[in-house]
Amino acid sequence: MDFDLSPEQLDLVERGAAAGREWRGFAEKWDHENHAPLGAVTERMGELGFLGITMPVEYGGQGKSNLEYVLAVEAILRAATTWVAAEPLFRTSGAGPTICLMSNNAAAREKFLPEITSGRAGCTIGITEPDHGSDMSSLETSAVRGEGGSWIINGKKKFITGAMEDSYYATFVRFDGIAGAKGVGAIMTEKGMAGFSMNRGPDFVGSRGVPHGELEFNDCRVPAENLLFGPGEFAQLMSAFNMERLHNGASSLGSAWAAFDLALEYAQVRRQFDREIIEFQAIYHEFADMYVQLEAARGLMYKAATSSGGGKYPQALDVTVAKYFANQVMYDVSAKAVTIFGGEGTSMENPTQRIHRDSLVCRIAGGAPHVIRNTIASQLVPHIRLSQRRPAPAEPVSAVTGN
Ligand SMILES: Cc1cc2nc3c(=O)[nH]c(=O)nc-3n(C[C@H](O)[C@H](O)[C@H](O)COP(=O)(O)OP(=O)(O)OC[C@H]3O[C@@H](n4cnc5c(N)ncnc54)[C@H](O)[C@@H]3O)c2cc1C
Incomplete structure (x- = not known):
């Protein structure tokens, strides 16, 4: 590299x-x-x-x-x-x-x-559903064939960044009721289509300013040309989804640097005990620790970015590691920055607390940390990929036959 x-x-x-x-x-x-x-x-x-x-x-x-x-x-x-x-x-x-x-x-x-x-039409992704977040292989939003090769979509999505604002939604659907990941693909749905409605969704603690809203499809007819990935193409679809994690990790990295810069500036002007607080070695070393974390996250992010297959999307292991680490660095560095600002850091006018609130969201969006660790471990030891599903209960043994 x-x-x-x-x-x-x-x-x-x-x-x-x-x-x-x-x-x-x-x-x-x-x-x-x-x-x-x-x-x-x-x-x-x-x-x-x-x-x-x-x-x-x-x-x-x-x-x-x-x-x-x-x-x-x-x-x-x-x-x-x-x-x-x-x-x-x-x-x-x-x-x-x-x-x-x-x-x-x-x-x-x-x-x-x-x-x-061109920016004329923003495009986002619609995966998460009310009953299925981390478990993407159980999505319920359905797509079945309609007239003239069209698709009829029914279902609900939630937490969709850009809802209401974006024109296009790469919507993850289950085709023809086919069970498991092999039934999940994607169709582009368009704002304004009959049977497609949206709302702003809940108020979030962080990543505020643009809605993370809800989508609802009621017999929404979508033309055949909007098919992006059909059944049996889940693996390719998830490869393209790696761009989500790349963006999330890069955002975390940039935001963490912002918190670091703000704290460093403040520590050089805020005086206590007749000296700038950066002169206290406890504070001085905080910056060393933050810098090490930031540089490590940067290295992982750049590595993930350069791992892209054909320049198009990053490799799953690299980008998942980078997102996971960058999320944690944003969380840690922004929390330290808030503390270095003292009471000021906890005022709603202080940018470091805002960045820390954003860090809570970054850790969840694009895959929550526990699930991300599953993804990483499963790439390291693919031959023992652990099923996340509860095993089916064993058949009761017959008292008569013993079978
Ligand atoms: C602000 C924001 C923006 C978002 N933007 C989008 C978007 O644009 N498009 C989109 O489709 N989605 C979006 N999401 C949704 C996001 O991807 C999901 O919230 C995330 O994948 C987790 O799903 P969930 O919220 O349903 O939590 P759940 O899946 O219910 O998880 C709850 C907890 O259980 C843990 N858990 C779940 N399964 C396992 C397991 N197998 N092993 C160990 N622990 C487990 C999780 O880590 C988590 O801590 C956004 C979310 C937020 C908060």
């Missing part, structure tokens, strides 16, 4: 930081009001050259690598301190767009990708 950045990549990082600074002054307001003008933010990020970063040029994207995606997200969030600033990258180049790109259905790619990469 060579992490020496090229002049173009260094320029991207600088441009990312400059773009992030444009949103820094809005971070508190968006969090407080739980509303951000995502359309306007996306338009501006388009002017600054941050849309469709990893999408191929033939679909209007920039054809850059996943390392460049991570560099941009990290730099933007480090400067912005609000996750909303990187959402334009996610909705034009993240998991939803990548699932569309990796589909074998050329009609879907041609229909959706130019709209997505």
Whole structure:
């Protein structure tokens, strides 16, 4: 691995930081009001050259690598301190767009990708359901054949980032009632389709500003060309989903740097006992520990980004390790930053507490930590992949026959 950045990549990082600074002054307001003008933010990020970063040029994207995606997200969030600033990258180049790109259905790619990469239509992913979160192989939202090769979708989704705002939803469905993971695929559903309704969902402790809402499908008829992944293609679908974890990890890394920067600045001006608090060795060493964590997370993130198959999506083991670690680093570093600010850190005006609240969400979205560890361990020892399901109860032994 060579992490020496090229002049173009260094320029991207600088441009990312400059773009992030444009949103820094809005971070508190968006969090407080739980509303951000995502359309306007996306338009501006388009002017600054941050849309469709990893999408191929033939679909209007920039054809850059996943390392460049991570560099941009990290730099933007480090400067912005609000996750909303990187959402334009996610909705034009993240998991939803990548699932569309990796589909074998050329009609879907041609229909959706130019709209997505231009920023005219944001794209997100709809997996989680009221009764099925971590257990994606049990999803119930159904797709059955309708007239003329169309699909009829019924079911509910929850916690969908970008609900109401995005135009396209890479919706995970179960085809024809086929049981288990082999029945799960994805169809692109479109805002405004008959039988497709949405709401903003609950108020969240972190990652505020853009809804993580609920989707409902009632006999929603979707044309055949919107099929992304059919039954039997769950493994390929989950490979494309790795972009979700790459974005989540890069966001965590950038946000953790932001908390570090804020605490470092404060520790050099806040005085107690007639000296700056950074001069207390206890505080001084906190920065050493945070820096080690941040650099380790950065290394894992860059490694995951460069592990991409054909430049399209990162390898499952690398990206899962990186997401898991970066989430923990964001959680730890932001908590330390709050503490270094003392009482100020716990005021709702202080950005470090906001970043810490965001860290709670980052750990859950894209896979909760326990499940992530299952994913990592199962890649290390694939021959003893442990079933998460409770074993069926043993048949009672007959007292007469003994069988
Ligand atoms: C703000 C936010 C944004 C989100 N955005 C999206 C989105 O855009 N699209 C989308 O589809 N989803 C989204 N999600 C959903 C997210 O992916 C799920 O919340 C997550 O996968 C966990 O599912 P769950 O909430 O149903 O928890 P559950 O699956 O019910 O898990 C509850 C607890 O049990 C643990 N657990 C579950 N199974 C196991 C196991 N086998 N072994 C050990 N422990 C286990 C979990 O780790 C967790 O601690 C978002 C969530 C949040 C909070």
